[in-house]
Amino acid sequence: RSLRISGSGCEEALSSGSSSECEDAHTHAHVQQEFPIEILPNLYLGNSTNSEDCDALARHNIKYVLNVTPDLPNTFEAEGCGINYLKIPIADHWSQNLAVHFPQAIRFIEEAMSARCGVLVHCVAGVSRSVTVTLAYLMQRHRLCLRDAFELVRSRKTDIAPNFHFMRQLHCFERDLGLHEHSASLSKVLQELGVREAGAGAGAVSGGGAVGAGAGACGCAPPAGISPDSGIEFDRWSAARDTPQ
Numbered sequence: 455r456s457l458r459i460s461g462s463g464c465e466e467a468l469s470s471g472s473s474s475e476c477e478d479a480h481t482h483a484h485v486q487q488e489f490p491i492e493i494l495p496n497l498y499l500g501n502s503t504n505s506e507d508c509d510a511l512a513r514h515n516i517k518y519v520l521n522v523t524p525d526l527p528n529t530f531e532a533e534g535c536g537i538n539y540l541k542i543p544i545a546d547h548w549s550q551n552l553a554v555h556f557p558q559a560i561r562f563i564e565e566a567m568s569a570r571c572g573v574l575v576h577c578v579a580g581v582s583r584s585v586t587v588t589l590a591y592l593m594q595r596h597r598l599c600l601r602d603a604f605e606l607v608r609s610r611k612t613d614i615a616p617n618f619h620f621m622r623q624l625h626c627f628e629r630d631l632g633l634h635e636h637s638a639s640l641s642k643v644l645q646e647l648g649v650r651e652a653g654a655g656a657g658a659v660s661g662g663g664a665v666g667a668g669a670g671a672c673g674c675a676p677p678a679g680i681s682p683d684s685g686i687e688f689d690r691w692s693a694a695r696d697t698p699q
Contacts, residue, residue: 489580490514491611494647496572497563499588499611501580502526511537511574518566518573520559522552522583538566546582546617553623556590563591581613586620590627599637600628606640 490498490510504510505519506529517537521528524543531539540562542555559575566573575591577583585607592603608614616624628634644650 490516490574490576491580493588493592493607493610494649496567496570497588497591498572498574499580499584499607500574500576501584502576502578504580505529505574505576508535511572514572514574516572516574517569518562518571520562520573520575520584520587522559522575522577522587526578538562542583542587544583546577548617548619550619551623552583552586552620553590553627556587556594556627559587560591560594564595580611581615582617582620585611585614586616586624589616589624593624593628593631593633596643597631597633597636597638598640598643599633600624602637602640606644 489504489507490500492514493499496515498514498516502523505521505526508530510516511519511530519528519537519539521539521541522544523541524545528539528541530537540559542552542559544550544552544555563573563575575584575588588607589600589603592598592606593600596603598606604614
């Protein structure tokens with residue numbers, strides 16, 4: 455696992471203890487992608503703004519919204535418009551145990567899939583908490599190891615950056631599922647779902663590389679992201695080497 459404190463604005467924000475400055479730096483550091491991002495058929499990853507966009511929800515047949523924040527409201531819950539909500543009141547902070555909510559979150563996503571409806575998983579920025587839950591779902595439902603799940607999501611949305619402690623929880627989840635020893639082939643999973651393996655479109659990695667290809671394939675480091683809560687830049691790691699014992 456490789457972590458480093460990022461430079462420029464976020465480093466200053468970290469030293470001053472100002473999380474809002476770091477969030478602003480994160481917002482301007484990445485080219486904004488269109489939301490919501492479709493990770494797999496009917497599985498969408500988004501942010502707070504997207505969760506309030508009634509037109510976007512209707513356009514993608516999103517009838518289930520998984521709100522991974524303690525403060526954001528379930529916007530359309532009181533309007534009786536047929537949207538099912540699940541709220542997981544977790545802050546994007548090192549002290550939070552998001553893993554205890556994985557079973558409930560995964561069941562909720564599965565319910566949406568069974569109903570053939572879209573499900574939006576969102577937090578505030580759409581880079582840490584919602585990504586962590588999405589990764590957990592991919593790992594359990596499709597038996598993907600953490601590295602393959604991470605590369606799949608990053609191929610759709612390049613600025614993902616779960617914080618260090620959420621990544622550690624995902625490593626433990628991977629071990630509990632036995633995925634560090636036996637996991638599914640990402641190519642086979644995508645083929646069964648009828649999803650193109652090569653990146654293409656708004657959410658894909660530039661250059662059209664294959665989903666799940668490691669950094670060594672092109673000789674370049676993968677894109678790095680900055681976790682909004684901490685300013686920690688997360689880039690390369692080895693699931694096998696860094697799985698907590």
